[in-house]
Amino acid sequence: MDLHGPLRDASDTILASRAIDGDLVAFEVIAHRHGPLMRVLAANLLGSELESDDVVQEAFISAWRHLGELNDPARIRSWLMRIVSNRALDRIRARRHHDDIDAADRASTGPSTEALVEHRMQLDAVWIALGRLPADQRRCWLLRETAGYSYAEIGETLDIPVSTVRGLLARARATLLLEMEAWR
Template sequence: MNDDVSLVDAEDATLVVRAADGDVRAFEVLARRHGPLLRVFAAKMLRSNDESDDVVQESFLIGWRQLNDLETPARFRPWMMQIVTRKALDRIRSRRHHDDVDTVDPPASAVHSPERIVEARLQLDAVWQALDKLPDDQRRCWLLREASGYSYQEIAEALELPVSTVRGLLARARRFLLQEMEAWR
């Protein structure tokens, strides 16, 4: 029991080192400590609580398997945020390839004509195509800022980048997306 109490009070770096040595309880404490934040983050990116739980669970499995690759044990949370980000982006990418009109055919409302729906989907596809052209760091920064509402500081911490770099990446991403989406104005 004393060991459990000391683990709960231990710093992330200590828990990571113990978990890397095979201490399952230390990793459980890390998962309990950071799991709620990672779930909220994933849910904001995915807009789905069900999918966010899956993404976080997959991310923790990857984190457990790759724990020895973490160079700075005190940076466990940002490292896990990167894993969750990659998994969520994979999930988002896989979604758009599986839209099936035959399975979902709600009646069109008078306000939203079929033409408007098609136009909106084409525009969304154009946004995804433009996002796919961005370098990884710019895409991650843009998604964290625009889709998840992260502050510059939160993005910097999650991606382990200086705030000034985040500002530059976001500026370049926005400029590029404006150019790419010019035809949709």
């Protein structure tokens, strides 16, 4: 693909509109434009650059398949960021079902089985509590607490004002504090 062609300088709105109409080249320009930020987000959420490429690829496949559901082409960037964050969260959830407690118990320097079980239960409680949050609160909290995004970066990623980010984070933290009270 010639990234120096006329679409290179087109706005996200034009590119997304063309992609919705089936223009693969426009979608490739979108992928080249937003892929690096999506990789950073995925790597920060996953704690692994190795998995981030897979998650971004899955996100682009999903985005291509669901382009018709994009209501506002101008919001393509935030829509892609939501997709990649959801894919990363799915990957994290899948990980927690693969821990081998017996192998950890056999390790001489590792924590006890009881400590691992308690830690696993606490993590499960956090995920359950996060799952109960409204989607916008959950995304803000995850971007702030797991990816280390600033309020401004969260606002830009989710395409919402910083004041809204502050409110969503405050409500998410208050709810999580209540939900996790038993684990204090």
